[in-house]
Amino acid sequence: MKKLTKSAEILFDYARSIPVIDTHEHIPATENDYISTPISFGELFIPYIVNDLYSSGMDFDTKGNMRAVPFYLIKDDWDALEPYWNNVKHGSYARPLLIALKKYYDVDDLTRDNYKDVLTRINENNKPGIIKRVMQDDCNIVKSINCRNEVSKYENGFVLSNISSPSLVCNSKAGIDIMLEYCGRDKIKNIDELIELGNVWMEKKAAEGAIEFKGRANPVGKPDKDKAEAELQRVLNGENLIEWDTQNLTAYIFEDNIHKAAELDRPVAVHTGVWHDFRNLDVVDTLNIIERNPQTRFDIYHLGIPNTRTAVQIIKNFPNAYMNLCWAHIVAPEMLIQTMKEAIDMVPMNKIFAFGADYVRVIEKVYGHLQIAKENVSIILGDRVDQGQMDIDTAEEIMLKWFYKNPVEFYRIS
Numbered sequence: 001m002k003k004l005t006k007s008a009e010i011l012f013d014y015a016r017s018i019p020v021i022d023t024h025e026h027i028p029a030t031e032n033d034y035i036s037t038p039i040s041f042g043e044l045f046i047p048y049i050v051n052d053l054y055s056s057g058m059d060f061d062t063k064g065n066m067r068a069v070p071f072y073l074i075k076d077d078w079d080a081l082e083p084y085w086n087n088v089k090h091g092s093y094a095r096p097l098l099i100a101l102k103k104y105y106d107v108d109d110l111t112r113d114n115y116k117d118v119l120t121r122i123n124e125n126n127k128p129g130i131i132k133r134v135m136q137d138d139c140n141i142v143k144s145i146n147c148r149n150e151v152s153k154y155e156n157g158f159v160l161s162n163i164s165s166p167s168l169v170c171n172s173k174a175g176i177d178i179m180l181e182y183c184g185r186d187k188i189k190n191i192d193e194l195i196e197l198g199n200v201w202m203e204k205k206a207a208e209g210a211i212e213f214k215g216r217a218n219p220v221g222k223p224d225k226d227k228a229e230a231e232l233q234r235v236l237n238g239e240n241l242i243e244w245d246t247q248n249l250t251a252y253i254f255e256d257n258i259h260k261a262a263e264l265d266r267p268v269a270v271h272t273g274v275w276h277d278f279r280n281l282d283v284v285d286t287l288n289i290i291e292r293n294p295q296t297r298f299d300i301y302h303l304g305i306p307n308t309r310t311a312v313q314i315i316k317n318f319p320n321a322y323m324n325l326c327w328a329h330i331v332a333p334e335m336l337i338q339t340m341k342e343a344i345d346m347v348p349m350n351k352i353f354a355f356g357a358d359y360v361r362v363i364e365k366v367y368g369h370l371q372i373a374k375e376n377v378s379i380i381l382g383d384r385v386d387q388g389q390m391d392i393d394t395a396e397e398i399m400l401k402w403f404y405k406n407p408v409e410f411y412r413i414s
Ligand SMILES: [Zn+2]
Pocket: 024, 025, 026, 147, 358
């Protein structure tokens, strides 16, 4: 637990009592999928800690894409891990794991002496009811929005679905095959047919329960049909293209997906910043699509890290752009705190969503991530109180909006 000022402490206590909408995860589509395979040692470090391990020099035999570090190469081998774990365990990616290990397994660190026992106990905990125990009972999360290609099916509708937009699925042959199979089609030959297929995908997913569609920031300012067609033909020919080779295809399809989302009254989530060559994920590039599509509601993820001030300025300037702090709390907590202190001056309070953890399995880490989010928001609002610019009651009201009321309204959660 971080040391907090008196005001922040009062707010943190309040945060423990409020309901939370978890705006972003990647957990398996059913609880049975979640618990049906044992959790491996490497999974403790995904997502994100593995990226710090890679950054610190651990050999993953990978060609340098930060986003695609193969976690399964982390074996149950303490000698191989230890020097790198010591390099990264003080970082903010490691902290949710450490908070979770303390709460659920009463250990302060992963060590040579305890790591096997910790993994055994995590697997003993990996049984029916784990989602309810951790996310609903311990975190007080009332709905969790999950991002996958398929619609999630959890008891009592606890998990809602954010579905990858066709723009994220269409840049490989395998992705297009997934879309064809789901839509009951044989094949597509050109970009017009891909647009039509994408529309069917979105209509069917919305009917099945998707409440949102996801895309990403893209450096293509204005979509170009000819360039998109040329990239699509390479994909259809079975060429294995990296994401950056299909930018035009992604941009052209995404533009249509954005129109379709408005027609279906679904918001569009946009990943911004952080990964690998983040110039290709720059939040400033969301400005084009937000401006061109005032009828679509945009859910801007991750505060554009490291260009957080640009994110704030864009969200201020456009009524259809909203700020989602998912994952940003552990990517760069101090950057987030500073930016949000500034954002309170600039962004209307109805446009901010405080939490999403962006995790896959070892769901205990959601608890750790949420604690950090609550600390950060308590520090941000507590600072206002300490400056004499806000009273505690108002700060609590705003906190409830950020964690609960705003996302309820935005995602039309009943
Ligand atoms: Zn995500």
